[in-house]
Amino acid sequence: MSVSTESKSAVVPSARPRHRAPRDRQPFRRAKTLGGALGVTVLGAVVPGAGYLWTGRRLGYAVLGVFLAGLAVLGYYAQDWHRFVDMAFDPTRLRVAGAVLGVAFAVWAFTVVTTYVMARPLAMRRLESTLGAIVVTLLCVLVAIPAVQSVRLANTQAHFVATVFKDEQTATVPTNTTEADPWGGRDRVNVLLLGGDGGVGRTGIRTDSVILLSMDTHTGKAVMFSLPRNMMNAQFPEDSPLHEVFPDGFRTSDPSADAGNWMLNAVYSQVPALYPHILGNSENEGADAIKQAVAGSLGTHVDYYVLINLLGFQQLVDAIGGVTVNINEPIAINGNTDAGIPPTGYLQPGPNQHLDGFHALWYSRGRWGSDDYERMLRQRCMVNAIIEEADPLNVLRRYQALAKAGEEILRTDVPRELMPDFVDLALKVKEKKVRSIAFVSSDKFFSGDPDFTWMQSVVAKALEPHPGGGAKGDPGKAVRTDDACGYHPVSQ
Secondary structure, three states: OOOOOHHHHHHHHOOOHHHHHHOOOOOOOOOOHHHHHHHHHHHHOOOOOOOHHOOOOOOHHHHHHHHHHHHHHHHHHHHOOOHHHHHOOOOOHHHHHHHHHHHHHHHHHHHHHHHHHHHOOOOOOOHHHHHHHHHHHHHHHHHHHHHHHHHHHHHHHHHHHHHHHOOOOOOOOOOOOOOOOOOOOOOOEEEEEEEOOOOOOOOEEEEEEEEEEEEOOOOOOOEEEOOOOOOOOOOOOOOOHHHHOOOOOOOOOOOOOOOHHEEEEHHHHHHHHHHHOOOOOOOOHHHHHHHHHHHHHOOOOOOOEEEEEEEHHHHHHOOOOOEEEEEEEOOOEEOOOOOOOOOOOEEEEEEEEEOHHHHHHHHOOOOOOOOOHHHHHHHHHHHHHHHHHHHHHHHHHHHHHHHHHHHHEEEEEEOHHHHHHHHHHHHHHHHHEEEEEEEOOOOOOOOOOOHHHHHHHHHHHHHHEEEEEEEOOOOEEEEEEOOOOOOOOOOO
């Protein structure tokens, strides 16, 4: 039986359908207006991932999760600021944090831009498109400023810590400190503040500013003891190897010797030159020597030192935005009394004088028409003025300049791991009024032949736990200098 062509073609299926069935997929959700799209974009900028979720992208859950995890990490450090400070003195963690912040910003900017692209209406006039692009760009720039600044601060701090706090090994640094007891069981920690002057024509560093800062580790009450640079016969502790070679103090029996080489300010350079390695293995033998000289002379311990090079002091003051001091009499700028070279100018008297780095330097070191004792008192006032300016907001605002200056002029043997504890202590000290005692010329003190027994008694009284001990009964201005930084103009 034959089958017709017509019937046969009716039962043969076609090889391929002409059209595919549409996929079961919802398109991105879009805003109806430019304002709506920008609103979604801002939402995604404030809460990363929220804009993605509004448009229907499940990737928003992952972005939101990362954002919440970041907030949790910040909360972890915020609830105990000691953790934050601890990280601030860890170069490795700082560099990691900087890298993470950089990546986080890049991801954030990507999500902001793509959120806008997905949320914007398909049909927009050219003016609307241009306006939308401008707003999104400004939004990215607005957030980029603090993000970039945060990355720069993290990297700056990492470099600063790695440069200054090198965990310099000295022979006199305390060895009994632990994380649980950073002060080694002591009620006071004593830091020697040195102003080093390596000026033209000098060999090595002369520590022309010598101030011992003693801080109560519990209360933050502090006392500063200022010693004259020209003090002779500096003593060394009896258990020190330096006491064996200088049993009568830092002096020589050679009558023709230069007296300048046997002053307190020469200990830093002279002792290592005369007796290298006498105190043991050290990366700064000069610091070890003068720490012991101050300890033996004042009858107390000296734990750490901080050396500021006066040649870079100007940078430090400029970095914090200047300092404010009272000037009671004209202070010479430049000039050399010994050479008969007159000053090129003067700092004029007046209360609350705001000085930049250049003028602050001459306030601290100017000697024309004044003596070392007057200069020593001004240096004490300068330390106090710097403490006053070093409030957290000012430090943060000027931190990059401050860190750069510190890298060039600062040297210390304070261990890096103790810096969070020192920050805590510094904040306690700032809340208290720092007392000051300066050993200046009087009927009780002569720098050419000091009475160290009397000096040690003054220090012991000043460090008594009960207030009012200080130096009662001593000749007022000769020792106590609590009001030395006030405005008391010298009558002409």
